Amino acid sequence: MVNTSLKYVDLMRQRTSKWANWFPERQDIKVGSYGRFNAQTGSFDVEGNVYDPEFQKLIDxxxxxxKLSDHPPVFDEEEKDFAIGSLGVRAKDFSPRLDVAEGLDQAKYKGDWQFLDIKRGAMLVMHKPRQEHFPKGKVFEALFKVPELKDKYIVPSVYKCRAYALYLSERGAERFSLALLPKPGKDNKTQLEWWTDSKVEHLQFKTDPEEVFSPLFTCKRKILLIRPLMRESPTPDPEDADFWMDVYPPWEPLDDDGEIDPVYDDDQEDDPNVYNPRRDSVYVPQPISDDEDDE
Structure with missing residues (x-):
């Protein structure tokens, strides 16, 4: 049995250095959400939001x-379609195997996805996402002083979109086509729907007239400060996000089915010759192209 959600989140984390949401239509991750990651499912278990009126009492x-209400989240400009796969997964030129639905010439997105036959792969497509995030300035500084956030993870930015597609592959050389088409009918010109030539089990997609989906987000936690050696040297006040760090997976390395891999020995965690994804440097994803060699 495959631990689908955990494996998907883990693969996308390795590829993007961000956190993926396996159920974007069910779980609305918002800027300011705080909580912890579930090590069994990979989901972010939200305990509250710093913009809730009750949380303002902790800041007070x-x-x-x-007043955090005076510093609401801000939206960046709309970006181009975001389409990325885990290592070994490639987006190819659109070449469907079945008769294509009407309106393909007006497709907002179209592409083929090719997966390796030796290991599982993951992919994510977001249609023209916009990033929502904390405004620059004093928000992080004010939150750092709240002791109740000491052991919590906080979401400072979220990618929002009105259409997404995501997938975790089986162990086979899978391939399928995806297209985002306008819905037929005169009254549906601004509405979209997904088309695919595949019936694979773990392919999920959804559309909505509004930017209600949050398939990808970032997460940070406080840096534990060490008391200065010299008593007369005070701990400096934090500036913006200086005293916050990225969150690392709370689970051990996984095998291809999303279960803890018995190959990795905890006693060898600090051995530089033993692979440990939590020790890897941050990976900055580059656009996928047909010319890119398999890694």
């Missing part, structure tokens, strides 16, 4: 002047 207890 440390800083009676800062």
């Amino acid at each position: 207890a440390t800083d009676g002047k800062f």
